[in-house]
Amino acid sequence: MNPRRPLGEGRGSDTRKIGFHDVRLDQADGAFTIVVNGSPVFVRGVNWIPDDCFPSRLTRDRLAERLTQAVEANVNLVRVWGGGRYESEDFYDLADELGLLVWQDFPFACAAYPEEGPFAGEVEAEAREHVARLSARPSLVLWCGNNENIEGHADWGWQEKLQGRSWGAGFYYDLLPRVVAELDPTRPYWPGSPYSGAPDLPPNDPARGTIHIWDVWNREDYSRDAAYRPRFVAEFGFQGPAAYATLRRAGSEATLTPGSTHQKAIDGHDKLLRGLGEHLPQPRDFDDWHYLTQLNQARAVAFGVEHFRAQWPSCTGTIVWQLNDCWPVVSWAAVDGDGRPKPLWYALRRAYADRLLTVRDGAVVAVNDSPEPWAGELALERLGLDGVTLAEESVHVEVAPRSTAEVGLPASVAVPGDPSAELLRATLDGSRTLRFFAEDPQVAFPVAAYETRVVPEPGGVAVTVTFYVATERELDPEALVSRPVLRCLDEARP
Template sequence: MRKTFSKMSFQVILSFFSKLYRELFIKLNYLFSIQILKFHTLKLTRIDSNLKKYHLLYYLSIIVFYSCSTIEKDTPIKTTLTNNWQFKGVDTLDWKSASVPGNIFTDLLDHKIIEDPFIKNNEEKVQWVSGKNWEYKTTFQLSDKILKKNNIALNFEGLDTYASIYLNDSLLGQTNNAFRKFNFNIKKIAKKENQLRVIFTNTASKEEIAAHKNPYKLPEGERIFTRKAQFQYGWDWGPKLNTSGIWKDIYINAWDDLKFENIFIKQKELNKEKATLSVEITIESATDKNVNLFTKINREVISSNLTLKKGKHTYKVPIEIINPTLWWTHNLGDPYLYHFNFQLIADGKIKDEKSIKKGLRIIKLITEKDTIGESFYFELNGKPVYAKGANYIPQNSFQNKVNDNHYEKLLSDVVNSNMNMLRVWGGGIYENDVFYDLCDEKGILIWQDFMFACAMYPGDIAFLENVKEEAKQQVKRLQNHASIALWCGNNENLEGWKRWGWQANRKEKEKQEIWNDYLIVFDTILPNIVAKFSETDYWESSPKYGRGNPKYEFEGDAHDWWVWHDATPFEHFEEKVPRFMSEFGFQSFPSFETLKYINQSDAIDLKTDGIKSHQKHIRGFQLINEYMTRDYNVPTNDEDYAYVSQLLQAKGIVMGIEAHRRAKPTNMGTLYWQLNDCWPAISWSSIDYFGNWKALQYKTKNAFENVLISSKIENNAVKTFVINDTFENITGTLKLKIIDFYGKEIWSDAKEIEVLGNSSKQYYNFSLNEINKNTTVLVAEFNNEKSYFYFAKPKDLNLPKDEILKSITKTDKGFFITLESTVLQKDLFLFTNDKGHFSDNFFDLLPNERKIIEFETNANSLDNLQFKTLNTIE
């Protein structure tokens, strides 16, 4: 009894002093309203002289306040509604279980009502799904605690797309945009037991009505009337799978009198000495009220007193950080993030709290007139940064199949491939929060398109208001992300209008009205929203000029599709180098795993109906073969053909990347099309649907190194450049040698050089007059960086044949594979049936040199490891 009494007494005393200190703390805050503090160096940067006498007592109160674990939380209650869902066709099927978040295709697949559209040619068999109306329902309970709250909101993070929402048989409202959140006040109709129904109307029926009302036919098709992922209507790399359903979370949010609506951490001034921030905090309050705001930055605390007004208002809280740590891309420094935690305290209780990770950096798009046109490059923290990366599309036609592990793997692949920028393409989706969080953490810049692609869009008031709200929500959602480098209005809409024949056979009045509607969205609404709700630059349309306009080479960003679409040879990339290449690409077949999956067969067969249905470009197979015939010996069997197609793709794109980088600083960015796939496909991707690296991904990893040795042939002479993307000068020995394919040295030289930071320069030049181009290779080396340069096309190389010696050693993560050969083995490709990742692949194995490859896998053996090289392709 004595121990129990002592424990109870201690709790009573602790509770008493906690309450006392809380009251004291609140009173002190009213007296001691600190506006700017810096705790990074544990120094107070500004204190009113009249308040200095409270300094010690104030900090003592903070320590006591944060050490007391009894402070109450009265924060909003969030209840996610993802369970007990069912679905059915409005006029067919019985009720069946559904997954939320999800979509109608995956629900039908789960119940084996449809065949998997990702295999064989099943895509055409499921088109009926998009033409039907579907209904989803669930029941849920609300606790007395929630029902007693003054405010109860039902929040939909994403409905795809035209939905009518009923709660307890009352119509809450209707939705018309898959990219918007929709919130409904349900305080008056919420009960302990509730039924929620969501009825989806097919897009075609809505689009037909909108098209009929529009005064003229717009390019490209009726998808333009529906605000959802445009690629779902079919693209030249993806299927036509127009989804419907609850594709993001649904939740109840219940609260009483106070809550955060939004927090925007704005940078007023940023340099090495000081970061001056203005935190714009939007708070919704039921009454006029005095509150405390605690801002914890990493481990330090700032307190502010706010006088709230009833309603929704924005309050500015200044913060100063001395000697801030700046955020950099991973290839140039540390992507450092400050951890901000905000607590809203009133009546001695925490009313709401929010955490934000924020990187402090200044990112600008620099477009300035110069002697050849106009620059286009990104400046990070005052330094020009060369952008290296790719265009990104949704990772799956069915977004609910993409989980956090997929994001982690793909974005880790981006970092491991030396990329520092991705362009989120405008025909897909605004990505999930985890995507941008990981880009912040990993130091990857994001060029973010608004979701408009390859079309002209309507300009009626309802559509414009819908777009305006969509843009406002998305920009505010992403406004604190350090990774966001640019907001771009659309993908190729301007190019299409100027060059693709969309103006043909239209009267001048009609053309002017369509163009005015374009300007309202992309020259007024979107840039105004970006300016108001972010600190990010805006670019109207990508590209600025199409390849039919001579200015595309000298101003803005470029999409260069002379290669591929116009069948222009790869050498074009070396002749026409724009200021910033935001799109260029070439197709290849995917991995053997993916080809087998499409056909549902262990054999590699490229002539099946399934393979044909997974090639969405009308001339795709023809163009691959045409280019292959130019540069390679065309294989006679399908397995070798798929392998060489990947080498072909990599050859062309790497030629472009190196040409762009050699032209630095005239050119300051190269983003190829495309990084990934949304389904198993023959496409422009460098990483296929199952996450396998194609030859392009391995070879761009080398081409994107910060320090690159790159050579080209001009007037029968070889010119060798060294490119340095770091900001430091680098000195060392540039070593060059020419060897034959048996390892015999034909010629060599070396010279001491200094490579300036952030530069590209030619450092060597020699004639090819005395060189046998078909039997030799140039090996260049600088500070442990190597490059191999061939003087002839692959099909003209006289490659010898010999055995590849291998030894395999088991490791904790997989296997080490040691390889040797007495002759040069060109484009050595390792493959196995076991799932895993090779540290290097599609590489050249020099004569009599040993190379060790790591294969990360869960497999216990590698008995089925196989090789392919160009040496053995007939």
């Protein structure tokens, strides 16, 4: 719709696109469920940070590319993080047009803020301006008071340092909800994230409201995600380097080292190496490091997403940290600072698909986040790495719309004869998942298949390497043969 809204005689008119929907937040029994037009939504989300250090360089085309990348990764919600900025009209126009939901943080993050004047007056004026500006946006589904400030006051030792001084509670529990209630009363307001629904509750309690999971990445192996039974995960992530071409553009070949200044996380390099754990071998050189840490990032985040999606409807959403980046850096982003998708982006596209098969706790879970039933024969196969079927079972499965179904794995396919040389494959109506019985360093991967031809030439030799990639997608030959090329897991083994 393009209505013209008169602003008064002599003052012209305002033309804009609008949309209509109903949105509410279901908090029953500790839940945090966004309900749109009466339907509960599993949030397949990403956190959004400013896409450039210099906002003047952000064009509509660039924002369109980035938000389209979110949509193509099967994302349905973007959280505008409170450590960034209110975004431009172009950003919200594009979110409206692409059908993305927007969770909007007020710009308070990871710090204590004084509540006394004149700062409090500035906070109110800014909040009023932007709530009024964004209230007509059909994409906007939630206002959130802050990022991690309630948790910081409760758990990070702020109270001792503040010695009774204000820290922002009056904004999050009084001022901001009053402004939203006055200027945008049809949308829910949430005081902060993480938050458990009441000021006297531990703010990062998995049993209530929203949580942020950062023991994984900071201290724990990513498999620890399997111990969580959250209601809603508003932040979690894992680091990996930017694309090789992006790093080469940002610095000379000689400066590309794992310990370069393009890593700003505290202890970030060591966390990347510790994060490989038993999952992947330790790198021997930069090319190993780049490949293995990118791959580990993708697997780590996908592991969490699949685990949390399998818990629907108890768990109602994940918002991965983070979609994008503002410079060429080693970070948690799925799309690097030059706009190149990392392996994580492809892992998200699969893990956020409408229909997902995942293996959890001796069972296959079929997740159906589509409006149509999903029914068929679930094929379970134990395969050798040479593709030979060693055992197989078939189970009829019916998954209702917006629901999950769990099928226990029979021992014939769940128990390998040789864990290093076998894997499990589950297939249902075109969707599939693979699960190895051993971590990569213990897997007896076949030798990579390629052909090499060496022809003498004046002054040297011409080396031609031919390899084959089987895929349903159209590939870019230039991207496949640019350095580094032919990176294989068995190549990285000691």
